[in-house]
Structure formats: C-alpha cells, structure tokens
Amino acid sequence: MISKLGRYSIRFVSEFGELAGFSGRAAVSLPGQRHVFEKLTRALFEIGVRCVPITLIVGLFTGLVLGLQLYYVLTKFSSESLLGQAVALSIILEIGPVFTAIMIVGQAGSALSAEIGIQRNAEQIDALHTMQINPIGFLVSPRLWAAVIAFPILTTFFDLIGIYGGYLTGVQLLGVDPGAYWNRIYDAVSLQNIFNGLVKAFVFGIVTTLICSFQGYYTHIKADIPGARGVSQTTTRAVVYSSIAILVFDYLITSFQMGQ
Amino acid sequence: MSNDSHLQLKGLSKAFGSQTVLDRIDLDIPLGEHTTVIGKSGTGKSVLLKCISGLLASDSGTISASGKQGIPSCSYMFQQNALFDSMTVEENVALPLRETGKAGKEEIEQRVGDMLAQLELSPASKKYPAEISGGMKKRAALARALITSPEIILFDEPTTGLDPQRKYAVFDMIRDYRKRFGFTVVMVSHDVPEVFEISDHIAWLDEGKIKFWGTPKQLAENTPDALKPFLNPKLASA
Amino acid sequence: MNSRKVDFSVGLFVLIGLLAIVYMAVQIGGSRFLGGDTQKVTAIFSNIGGLASGSNITIAGVKIGTVGPIELNPETLKAEVQLLINNDIELWNDATAAIKTNGLIGDKYVSLYPGTEIEGISEPLQGKLVDTESAIDIEGLISRFAFGSVTDE
Numbered sequence: 001m002i003s004k005l006g007r008y009s010i011r012f013v014s015e016f017g018e019l020a021g022f023s024g025r026a027a028v029s030l031p032g033q034r035h036v037f038e039k040l041t042r043a044l045f046e047i048g049v050r051c052v053p054i055t056l057i058v059g060l061f062t063g064l065v066l067g068l069q070l071y072y073v074l075t076k077f078s079s080e081s082l083l084g085q086a087v088a089l090s091i092i093l094e095i096g097p098v099f100t101a102i103m104i105v106g107q108a109g110s111a112l113s114a115e116i117g118i119q120r121n122a123e124q125i126d127a128l129h130t131m132q133i134n135p136i137g138f139l140v141s142p143r144l145w146a147a148v149i150a151f152p153i154l155t156t157f158f159d160l161i162g163i164y165g166g167y168l169t170g171v172q173l174l175g176v177d178p179g180a181y182w183n184r185i186y187d188a189v190s191l192q193n194i195f196n197g198l199v200k201a202f203v204f205g206i207v208t209t210l211i212c213s214f215q216g217y218y219t220h221i222k223a224d225i226p227g228a229r230g231v232s233q234t235t236t237r238a239v240v241y242s243s244i245a246i247l248v249f250d251y252l253i254t255s256f257q258m259g260q
Numbered sequence: 261m262s263n264d265s266h267l268q269l270k271g272l273s274k275a276f277g278s279q280t281v282l283d284r285i286d287l288d289i290p291l292g293e294h295t296t297v298i299g300k301s302g303t304g305k306s307v308l309l310k311c312i313s314g315l316l317a318s319d320s321g322t323i324s325a326s327g328k329q330g331i332p333s334c335s336y337m338f339q340q341n342a343l344f345d346s347m348t349v350e351e352n353v354a355l356p357l358r359e360t361g362k363a364g365k366e367e368i369e370q371r372v373g374d375m376l377a378q379l380e381l382s383p384a385s386k387k388y389p390a391e392i393s394g395g396m397k398k399r400a401a402l403a404r405a406l407i408t409s410p411e412i413i414l415f416d417e418p419t420t421g422l423d424p425q426r427k428y429a430v431f432d433m434i435r436d437y438r439k440r441f442g443f444t445v446v447m448v449s450h451d452v453p454e455v456f457e458i459s460d461h462i463a464w465l466d467e468g469k470i471k472f473w474g475t476p477k478q479l480a481e482n483t484p485d486a487l488k489p490f491l492n493p494k495l496a497s498a
Numbered sequence: 499m500n501s502r503k504v505d506f507s508v509g510l511f512v513l514i515g516l517l518a519i520v521y522m523a524v525q526i527g528g529s530r531f532l533g534g535d536t537q538k539v540t541a542i543f544s545n546i547g548g549l550a551s552g553s554n555i556t557i558a559g560v561k562i563g564t565v566g567p568i569e570l571n572p573e574t575l576k577a578e579v580q581l582l583i584n585n586d587i588e589l590w591n592d593a594t595a596a597i598k599t600n601g602l603i604g605d606k607y608v609s610l611y612p613g614t615e616i617e618g619i620s621e622p623l624q625g626k627l628v629d630t631e632s633a634i635d636i637e638g639l640i641s642r643f644a645f646g647s648v649t650d651e
Contacts, residue, residue: 034359044508052511082605088526119344127342130313130335131356131408138359153515156522163526187554187561191527198519 022136022217023210026144029137036142043146047108047209051154054103059158062095063087063165070166071174080170084181085188087166092189092197096159098250101204104147104154105242109212112143113238116216117231125217140213144206151205152198159197196257203249208242215241265291267312267332267412267444272321274307281307283468284321289461291326291411294438294445296455299465300490305448308465309336309414312446325411334412335405339420341397343389343404349396350376350385353403361408371407379403379437394422398430406441415447427451431458452491456480536563536582540626541595541608546577547633549597549606555581557610562587565608579608581627587612589623596631606633 030036070086116139119125128135163185170176215222215238222237223230267289274282281304289295297305310316312323314331325332343352350372357368376382379399384392389400398418405413415434419427431451435458438445449455456462456476464472464487472484483491543549546568555563566580581595590613598609614620 041505041508044511045504048515049507049511079600081600092526122340123338123342124344126310126315127336127338129315131360131404133356133359149512149515152519153511156515156518160518160522185526189526190552191523194523194527 018218019210019214022140022214023206025136026140026210026213029134030141030145032134033137033141039138039142040146043142044150046111047104047143047146048150048153051104051107051150052157054107055100055154055158056161058099058103059096059161060165062099062158063091063162063167064169065165066090066095066162067166067169067174071170071176080174080176081180082184083166083170083176084163084184087170088163088185088189089193091162091166092159092193094250094254096162097155097197097200097204098246100155100158100201101151101208101246102243104151104205105208105212105239105246109208109242110235110239112209113212113216114231114235116140116213117219117234120217120219121227121231136217140209140217143213144209147205147209148202151201155198155201196253199257200250200253203253204246207245207249211242211245212238214238265326267291267325267446268323269312270322270324272308272311272323273319274304274311274316275319280468282311282318285465285468285470287463287470287473289444289446289463291444292442293460294435294447294458295461295463296447296449296459297463297465298449298452298455298490301450303465304468305465306416309416309446309448312412313414332412333408333410334414335408335410337401337405337413337415337418339417341389341401343397343401345389348386348388349381349392349400349403352389352400353381353407356404356408375403375407378440379406395426395429395433399433402433402437406437406443410443412444412446415445415449417448417450419449419451427454431455434458537585537587537589538566539581539583539589539623541579541581541630542571542574542626542628543577543579543595543597543630543632545632545635546579546597547606547635549579549608549633553605554607555583555610556607557587557612562610578626581608581610583610588615589613589627590615590620591623592620592629593623593627594629594631595627597633599634599636 033039066087067083070090071080071083074080074082074086116125119139125135125139128138167178167181171178171181215234216231219230219234220226223233269285269287269289272282272285272287273280285308297308299305307316311318312331313334313336315336322329323331343349344355347355353375354368354372357363357371363371373382373385376385379402381396381399381403384396384400389397392400402413418434419430422430431454434445434447447455447459456479459476462472462474462476462479463470464484466486472479472487474482479487549565549568551565551567553565554561555565563581563583566582568577568579570576571578583589593613594611596609596611597606599606613623
C-alpha cells in the first residue's frame, strides 16, 4: 500500500518534470521557426476564431441566469440595486475566465490533443524529426502563443456579453433601474479586478494548451495501448486534466490575488 | 573497401531497458546501391534505420558516411508515408525546404514543381493526401524525401499491407527512381524473395547481429541454415 | 477554408478583441482609475461597523471618492480611516464625516460634509478629521428595542 503510494507519487513527480521540460521547449521554440506569423494565424484561427460562437452563447446564458438568480437573492435584502455589481464582479473575477477556459478546452483543446496524438501515431512527428524540423516548435509553440493571445480576448467577450445578459434579465425583464445597474458596475469594478480576471485567462491558456498538447504528443507512451484507443484515452485525459487544472489554478491565483 | 563510398556503422548498439536490440553492429553499406535488411519481425530492423537517421540515439558506436563522422544527410520513408493530411501534396513536398535550408520562395516553387513533374504527380499537386491513391501517396512521400537531395533514403517496410501487384509497383518505383536520381537505398523489408530482384546487397539481422551479408546471388547459393525457414516458411512447418 | 479568409477572420478577431479589452478596462474598470488625482485625509471613527476599504464617499449622495486603508490606532483604540477624495473638493476645518448604510443592511458608505468657507473664520482642514459620526449599531438598536430599553432613556 505504502509502496504503491510511493510509486504513484514518484510517477506524479516525474510526469510533472516531463511536463515542465516540454513546456520550456514549447515556450522557447517559436523564434527558431520559419513562417511564425502564418503558423500563429492558423493556430489563432483554431483556438480563437472558432471558439467565438460557443463563448458568446455560453457567456450570454450565464449572464441571463446570473441576473435571474442574483435578483431573487438580492430582493430578499431589498438590495436589487446591487445586481449590476454582483453580476459584473462574479463574471469578471471568476465565471468569465473559468467558463471560457473550459469551453475552449472542449472546443479546441480536445481537437489539439487528438490531432497531435494522431500525428504521433502516423509517424508524422518522427517525419518532422528526420526533416530536421523541431516538432515541438512546429506543432506546439504556435498554439501555445496563440492561446496566450486568444484566452484573454475570448474571456473579455464572455465578460461583456455576460454583463449584458445580466442587464437583459435584471433590467429589461425584472425591472431593476438601468442607471443603478450600470453605475453600480462602474463603481464596483476596478481596473485591478479586470486585470486579475485576465491574468487568470492568461494562465489558463498556457496551462491547458500545454496539458492538451503534452498528452497528444506522448500518446504512444502515456496511453495504456498506443493506437486509436490510445488517442481517445489521452484526449479524454487532456480534457479532464485541463479542467481540473483550471479549477486548481483558479483557486491558487485567487488566493494569491486576495493576499495582495 | 575504401571508406569513401560507404555508409559505415561501427560497434552500433542499442538497448531498451534490459533488452538488447542491436549488439555491436559493424556494417559497410556501399553508397549509391540498394541494400535490403531482412529479418524476423521485432528483431530491430526499424531500430537500425532509426539509429542511422538519428531518430533514435544509439547507446554506443559510430556512424560515418564517405569517411565523415556523424549522421549522414538522409531522408526516411515511413511505413504509413507520414504525409500531413491538412496540407496539399505540393505543400507536403515543399515542407522540408520551407522549414529548413536557405531556398527562397521562387526557388522552392521551382524545385517542388520539377520534383512533382518527375514523379508524375503534377496533376495531384493541389490535392490532399486523403484524395489520392495509395501509390500516389508513396510517390508523394518519396518526392518529399528527395526534395532535399539526400545521399541516402531509408525505406521502412514500404510494401507492408500491399497486394502483390502494388508491391511490385512500389519496388519498380524505387528501382527506377534510384537509377534516375542516384541515391543510396537502405531498406527494411519482409518481402522475400521478391525484394532480392531489386537489391544489390542483403543484410540479415538476427538476435541483434548481422548474420549474413552479401549479394542476393550469394545468398541463394549459400543460404545459412538458420535463414532457410525464414526464406521458405513451408520448410519450417514441415 | 482558404487562407485569405483565415487571415481576415483572425485579424478581425484580434482587432475586436483588443478593442473589447480596452473598452472593458476604460469603461467598466476605469471610472476610479481615470478619476484624476485624489487628496488623502485621515478620519477618526470610534466604530466603523462594517465599512471597508473601497467603500464609497459621497457628498449629498454624489460619489466623490473612496475609502482607502483602515487601521486601528493602538493608543486611542479608534479606527483611522484614510479617505481618498477628489482633488476638486475643498475641505474646511468644520468638515464632518458620518458612516451610513444603503438601506437596512446594504453597503456602508461615508457621507461627507466638507464644511463651509466663512471669510476670516474658517480655515482649510488641517491634519485629521475628528468630527465624525460612527456607524449606527443596528443590532444593538434592535436588541435594545426588543428589551424595551430604548424608551427608558
């Protein structure tokens, strides 16, 4: 039992070390690449543009529901005028970055992991090696840097449409004073809050992209049985680990930001 | 034998954990000719190719070509072609030039166009790998391997899973293009005895060692006893 | 999808994205940030009852600043509250501050009376603002009401 625990912790630590080495290489390999701009554009299309619809839809409905829920809570204390503040702060600080990141992992992270995994099995990664092309630089780095750009942008889209969603239910449907709604937001939300929210998005972008590409890149080692089954296994793992990592990092970053 | 015209492997060893796959292999492969490595599945033939190409680092030993130390300029033909399915044939062939080397855009276009024409791929240049036939995919992969003008091309079981007719088509293709371009072929294959027709030399890899080296004719005249069941499976079952 | 469409959509995405970030920072997060320079005044309260750093400061209901750091003076055992007030507000030595509540249990805020300027008599506020009215202890009031001691006084 204890030896099993020990083995698991050693595996966990060594996996962490591998991931760290992989991350380092992914981060620094971009400048060595040709056609950086073209690759970045391609990656931004996958991670950014393609995720806009889902982000807007989820953002809008999150705002609508939050407006409804918080209105009924706040009515009990006759503090409906706080609705704008409550909606905006919860979206900007927590829900926006976390939901957006989970949505992007579902849409782009899973695709990324599966694609790289299949490329590994089809010997395309070995082919890059033999062509003297750095596979991590070619496949992972552009996506990593694209995620660093796309996550904060998508989170901002989510935030804005979510706050608008809260306005739709709170003001249009339930009759909160529009001036109170917006002025409360302007008063309560500081630049620091917005910055803190975007820092989260930035970190989530890095962490999830690395986890997803790491799982795909080493699907032949990580999966129990390499092959199609292996890719499905590592892709599932990529999504699950990414989602856990989002929440763990959310907690860590929040406690760090609160401590400031 | 002079060192100048050989790909020389000296004391090449590779082990995975406690399992020794290559055991101090010494081999002089003549450049410009066709050498086929045969052997049972799982005896490390692919590992040998991967060590030559630098995909795997050998545990010990040296590799030199034409007397120069180090991994020679070589291209690797993968079993499944390893073409990028999100790129057209043209883009696949251009990839090594676009990502490495000094060629400018026009030069790349020129060279890729010439290469596609020589391999009769011009009509398929804008198509994706999924849209072309198996034989064309092989040729596209060969075009990508040839575009950097390597000295050596390593073929990893190029005919696995093909019917006999296609198998001969692939062997003919390799023979024809080798004559035309003059590259060295090091091939791993299971397809005995068909592969003997196009090979200049045969190396038999067994238990991590080269147990036979010679021309197909020498092999036919003087087959080692241990190799007989492999060449003629009926003998083994009888 | 051809590459021109990809380029265009990515360009649009990044452009609108940057505009959205700037919009959010300036419009939603910036009202305090862009509010100009503030003056710092320390006010002393015997009980701040739930006032927090970041609460609003108003004059006649209009927001003119925010509450800065709050500390306890260990000698006097009173709360020293830093008030960050817009520079265009002039404070005189008869200024007063009171901690009030939005609604029955809403946010606490500081209601400020900046004082009046009377020629020859009033001077600009020097040092700390000591003429203050602390937060109403609602729980205390309720319990006194419940036990009937409000009318006894």
